[in-house]
Amino acid sequence: MGSRVRRPEVDVLPLTDGDTITVKRYLTAGEFRALIKMSTKPLHVDAGRAANGQDLSFEVDPTESGIGVVLAYLLDWTFTDFDGRPLVIRDQPTAVVRAALEAIDADSYMEVQRAIQAHDSTMRAYIAAEKKTIPGATAPVPT
Amino acid sequence: MQTIRGRVAAVKWAYYTAAAVEGYTVTHDKVAGWTVAGALVPGAVDAFKLAQRPLYFVAPFKRGAWRWEIRTFTRGADGGRFVASLGPVSVEGEHGITRPSP
Numbered sequence: 001m002g003s004r005v006r007r008p009e010v011d012v013l014p015l016t017d018g019d020t021i022t023v024k025r026y027l028t029a030g031e032f033r034a035l036i037k038m039s040t041k042p043l044h045v046d047a048g049r050a051a052n053g054q055d056l057s058f059e060v061d062p063t064e065s066g067i068g069v070v071l072a073y074l075l076d077w078t079f080t081d082f083d084g085r086p087l088v089i090r091d092q093p094t095a096v097v098r099a100a101l102e103a104i105d106a107d108s109y110m111e112v113q114r115a116i117q118a119h120d121s122t123m124r125a126y127i128a129a130e131k132k133t134i135p136g137a138t139a140p141v142p143t
Numbered sequence: 144m145q146t147i148r149g150r151v152a153a154v155k156w157a158y159y160t161a162a163a164v165e166g167y168t169v170t171h172d173k174v175a176g177w178t179v180a181g182a183l184v185p186g187a188v189d190a191f192k193l194a195q196r197p198l199y200f201v202a203p204f205k206r207g208a209w210r211w212e213i214r215t216f217t218r219g220a221d222g223g224r225f226v227a228s229l230g231p232v233s234v235e236g237e238h239g240i241t242r243p244s245p
Contacts, residue, residue, distance in 0.1 A: 008157035024158070075158050091153075091160075091201075 010075060013115045021112055022076040022090075023119055026127070035072040039065035066113050071097060073116045079104060145171040147209070152181065152202040154213065156192045163187035167202065169209075169229070177211055177229035185223065200229060208235045 009025040027035065041059040074097065076090040087104075089097045101109060152164040167181030179200055198213040211229035218225045 008159060010158065091158075 011119065013119060015111055015115060019078045021074060021078075021115060023073040023116060024075060026123060027072055031072050035068050038068035038071070066117075067098065067101065069120055070101060070113050070116050073119065074101075074112070077112070079108070147202065149202050149204075152200065154183075154193065154216075155199045155201050156195045156197075159189070159192050160187075161189050161192035161195070161198060164200075167200075169200075169202065169211075175228075177232060178226065179211070179229060180224070180226045182224055183218070183222070188222075200227060201235075206236065209233075210235055 006026050006028075010022050011025050012020050012022050014020055024031075039060055041061055071094055074089070077087070079087045079100075081087055087100050089100050092100075101112070104112075147169040148167070149169075150166055152167050153160045154162040154164065163184040164181045165184045167179055169177060169179045171177050193216075198216060200211045200213055202209045210233050211231070214228045214230055216225060216227045
């Protein structure tokens, strides 16, 4: 049996203009739950409806799910302000990181979001493949 | 003997905050090396992360942070105070830390 806990590791993802972002390689269960919580609207379960087999699916907020996945993974970046000083987000509270994400231009934000969503997809595929991998077989290399 | 006193610091495991620190004193002695004594913030201690290794003591200053690897970490009987022996100090530039968000 393997460990169910992963060491916290980081990946550096390249962006345009030589910039990079540093992201978590994996999310923990707690980080995943926080991401789901941020991305969905509250669901009030009616026991009667549940018993009758009625639909109780989550309502996803597309604007929050985008920034939710960014906040879940993003650790640091090389972005600077107009004077070339680093826009510090490393080790900052979520509110500070969110404020910085909302202060950069929309194209830059979308570039960050696309890079992190691609990283998330890659890591989900990697984890899924890892579970199916026969011991001793070569696993795919994460980005 | 050198002494650094501060209010906000953190015990880090990789990029995670294992524990928030409120009030600390770091001392350097030629014989004992670097040591720190301080208080952990109740409710801001992650027992799992604090049990992992290596841990680092990170103390921010205006445009950076001092970082030490923790060699030994001992919590007081009440769990709030701690003392730790530290490895050599390194300095991080431009990346301070603040109290982690709840």
